[in-house]
Amino acid sequence: MHYTALVTGGSAGIGADICQRMLQDGWKVISLARRAPQWSHANFTTINVDLLDAAATAQAAQEIVQRFEVSHFIHNAGVIWPHLLQDATVDELQGLTQIHLGSALTLMQSVLPAMEKQAFGRVVLMSSRGALGLATRTNYSATKAGMIGMARTWALELAPKGITVNVVAPGPIQTPMFYDVVPSGSEREAKLAANIPVGRIGRPDDVTRAVMFFSDPANSFVTGQTLYVCGGASVGTLTI
Known part of the structure; x- marks a missing residue:
């Protein structure tokens, strides 16, 4: 079986690492991201879209299903927008709801018929x-x-159709988004690393290996699960 993966946020950081690993394994990969990546591959297709825009996301989804039969959907794109409670806004809540949940729903509904067809x-x-x-x-x-x-x-609804749905939940990972919040090489970064049980900040490939486990066609008996890739930070408390 030939595999085609749709990866959101595939232009940099964790998303780029996931895309490159899948390409190494001989898959076709489609990336949805705001910016085009600074690298290319014969089996790599990029579509520039802002997932905060629901209409643009729906349009991109239709383009994808007209050109590809997607077998893997990896929803990696995300935004942090950190604020204390008194500064949090409903507008930002709605924005994060769209990128983390709304765009996932739109894209999954679009690629689902191809997955159902392939069982x-x-x-x-x-x-x-x-x-x-x-x-x-x-x-x-x-x-x-x-x-x-x-x-x-989704895992409960789709299990009878041969479709598994799982979650990877990273802790602090060395990505541009992380360094937008924690300055690289700062005392804050060093203190954070020291507070993580394994004693370091995670790397994108740490997360990619977890994604590839859930993506493996052989792992059909694992669904509805959440795997924390966090160096043990999910076991206790963490201060960033």
């Missing part, structure tokens, strides 16, 4: 250790926690 599919939603609660993450934690509930529901 096979692998879906991985990228949540966060922050879903367990984290200061300055009111809106982010709420929507990332919502992804876990949504995935568990």
Whole structure:
């Protein structure tokens, strides 16, 4: 069977690492991201779209299903927008709801018929250790926690169709989005690493290996699960 993966946020960071690993394995990969990646591959298709725009996301979804039969859907794109409770806004909550939940729903509904036709599919939603609660993450934690509930529901509905749905929930990972919040090489970064049980910040490939486990066609008996890739940070408390 030939595999075609749709990866959101595939232009940089964790998403780019996932795309490159899948390409190495001989898959076709489609990336949906706001910016085009600075690299290319013969089996790599990029579509520029802002997933915060519901109409643009729906249009991109239609383009994809007209050109591809998607077997794997990896919803990796995300935004943090950190604020303390008193500064959190409903507008930002609605924005994070769209990118983390709304765009996932639109894209999944679009690729589902192809998965049903093949009686096979692998879906991985990228949540966060922050879903367990984290200061300055009111809106982010709420929507990332919502992804876990949504995935568990999809897993129940789609299991009889040969489609598994799982969640990867990373802790602090060395990505541009992480360094937008925590300055690279700062005392804050060093303190954070020291507070993680394994003693370091995660790397994109740490997350990619978890995604590839859930994406493996052989792993048909694992669905509705959440795997925290966080160096043990989900076991206790974490201060960023």
